[in-house]
Amino acid sequence: MNSATFQHTWDSAVRRHTDSPFLVFRAESGDVAEWTYGEFDAVVARAAGALRAAGAGPGSPVHVALRNCPAFVALWLAASRLGAWLVPVDPASSARDIAGQVRRVRPAVGVCAYAREAVYREGAGDRVPVVLALGEDAGDAAAGPLAEATPVTTAERVTADDRLAVMFTSGTTSEPKGVVLTQANYAHVAVVMAEAAQLQARHRWHVTLPLFHANAQYYCFAPAIAVGASVALSAAFSASRWVAHARELGVTHASLFAAPIRMILARTASAEQPLQLEHVWFAQSLGIEHYERFARLVGTRPRQLYGMTETVAIVSADASARPVHNVIGTPVADRRIRVTDPASGSEASPGVPGELHVCGAPGRELFAGYLDDEKTTARVFTTGPEGTWFATGDLVTRDADGVLRFTGRVDDVIKVSGENVSLTEVEAAVAQAPGVLEAAVVGVPDPVRDKVPVAYVVARDPDEPPHAEDLDAWAVRNLAPAARPRAWHVIDELPRTSVGKVRRFRVGS
Template sequence: MRDIIGNKTIPKRLEEMTHIYPNKTFVVFEDQNEATVSLTYEEFTDQVRRLAQALQNYGIQKGDKVLLHLPNSMDFMISWFAITSIGGIMVPTNILSTANEIAYLLEHSETKLVITETDYVDKFASFQKRLNGIFLSRSYEDRHDGVSLQKLIDQTEPLKTFPDLSSDDVAAILYTSGTTSKPKGVLVTHANYIYAGEIMSKSLRMSPEDRVLIVLPIFHGNGQYYMSMPALSVGASIAITERFSASKYFKQAKRLQATVGSLFAAPIKMILKKPYDPHDAEHSLRLIVFAQSVTIEQLQAFEDRYRVPLRQLYGMTETIGTPLINPLDGNYDNLSIGLPSIGYQVKLVDDNGMEVPDGETGQIVVSGVPGRTIMKGYFQNEEATNKTIIDGWLYTGDLAKKDPTNGYFYFVDRKKDMIKRAGENVAASEVESVIHQHEAVFESAVIGIPDEIRDEAIHAFIVLKNGYDISPQEIIDFCTERLSAFKVPEAVHFIEEFPRTSVGKIQKHQLKNYISIGR
């Protein structure tokens, strides 16, 4: 495969676009009070260079890790580009992480300096002596536990001499969510970011006239890979909101003049659950990409109400870009995760690594070059790296089927979410898709619970639509009519809402707690 990356780096790409579009808005940010601030390419680059110099003044050198514990903000963007411009390594973290979780990430990543807010600084108190410093965003005065980020930027001259960087240098460590084990740190190089920008900008047909809308947490790869880097690649602009709001999403899109958005299934369902405002269909969005399961009725309702096309895609932190995506032109099927996208080769394999025939379930594996088109590996975890990248193929742990007639890939389940019941394999997603057909069901999740007789028992957790009140037996009977007996849930639990990650994924490993407390 032809290398489209060369020796490009994040700071070189920013410098290039700043030269071409100095007075064009690059980033506009809206906080939760709807106050906005915007920076042109030239203004943004000036702020980046000032913070880069401040970081060097605090002893941060090439290869050092700087942990960002910030909500979506202009400061996050400036910090990201400042860290990588001097060869530092950004470690973005979830602001919902507990002090214990942060302690692990600090130790494991070997962080030298932290950028956070006063609301979260207590999480870092016990590490303050060994850190080079703590910079405080949205604090306009220095404190005993940190210095004002904005004051540092304002009082520091822009960095003039930058270290030599290679596209193969690590630019970030993105920690994946841990369920039954500690999070793994995905090593993302400058080449990875450049590749994501090139591939996604072409897949989403971005131009300098576009403005992407980021409402999901930007510590996650979605906002970095699919939105920010493609925008930078073509000289477009970026709109960021401090947090996602289902009732405000389209109002924000209109205010911020966004053209391309990115959502997960959960935010789409949350938007649909809100009272419909016809004025929300008056916006400039030309496309919203999304991931994870949405029913055909929900897809239709969303597109009809808000008059914007949706396209489902598939990707993960380790794949960098999206190996599978529904095409913008011609035929598409948003119940599928799409076709192989530009720059990717995808196949489905069995447990022995052999490709399965079309129509059969297999694990999604993606061909790539570590550190360039797929992740470089897991930080300080050679064993996990070697299990994930084998002979140039990245094993995703996700199961899918490929339609023999049209070539589209259809997600089946996470491999670890397959339920073993009395010797039979049951895909939780298959049971969920049937449950979603019931008129009273808003959302469901199915898990396996250890069972002495059947290996695992199938338990369904359901959030009902407003105004509905049904019994567990009604759901069991509904499934009995539509599923083989071994796929029918033994138990049904109604809950008010699902425990979720910061990007809306249901945390299935926590659902067992609902059983233990009698819900």
């Protein structure tokens, strides 16, 4: 196995880019603070000292419930320095959620925000020996507990196989699973994603998605560190101010999901001056109208990618000269894939949806396994002569040229009178209907057609919601017969994960 570690990646970046900008943080107040690589390494040293003083060391879990802030980044890198592992969770977790998390990971140290300390302690109970409460503003990265301990300037001897994090999945179709990640996973994703985005030291990522999920860590921070680029981190996502903030912070690169993109389009003034970004990643389906509008707004054609927390680096991306709205492209970085019929296991024919499988080494190109869940890990991993194959549970189609299109989760495709209908694709289309801001589509049993799609939509203007008969007429003009929703429900909001993915299993419940 490759001996590279993420700790080496960070140490190398600090040596090579000491005086170069690393982190630019925009607080909700609008205040902006900046650190070079060398300056932030001193913040990491103090954070490592605070964790060590609290009882964390090699192999220790550190449970962190913080919003986007410099302290979060410092704790992540400090855990790496100590040989500990981070468990980043939604800072808005309820006491019940926190109780479940700490029961599963048994942390040596818990970290929360001052504002949420009472909730955190209620959930943690006596299962967390030490709780550190921190502020989430710029100055708090070097204040309070993070400023009082002796700095740790020398890293522990960590290996590629050492655990660095456990990230809980978004849970769009089921309850979250704990994804185990190693030092080698982060070192590998840093290099692969820097190459995929053609990242250089002069570039700057715009990070508005939450740090406790994979996108910000895998696709933005890790590759930036690998090449000495910088990251502009926002305390919170603002759809109406996203473009203005990107301009203010001088960013060149961005990464978003489809849902935040639709929110940005809905809340950005038509007179807003377009950006001139060099590169934008996006994930999940966008309709062509939304795609083209967003491309004009950011000044470049976004490239759709496909990846999961479990695949670590992306599996594929649209690397064509003129990217389009509805392909996830071809495999990157020599990724090996296969597309199989979910029922027979045989190779799916071109254009026919099949389950995507990805080959790689667990703990390097793929996650190491699910936390304390050998049964589920064994179900998704299959070892053969070529290596270990991971069953993603996602459906794609592959055309004759090898270009992939995302269809949805295995259980997101329904049979309507024998015809396959992708709920994900119907949602992307319905989100463009007049009067609709966003949509979720579910399959419901039908005595004649097996299953039929039913749509739940959020009105663009709550005071003038779209009428079912108008949506029916729109569907007749824009959707194939099998894909047309048989019922329409206008709701106030969709149940979402913290990164904007729809929890379809909770829609209509």
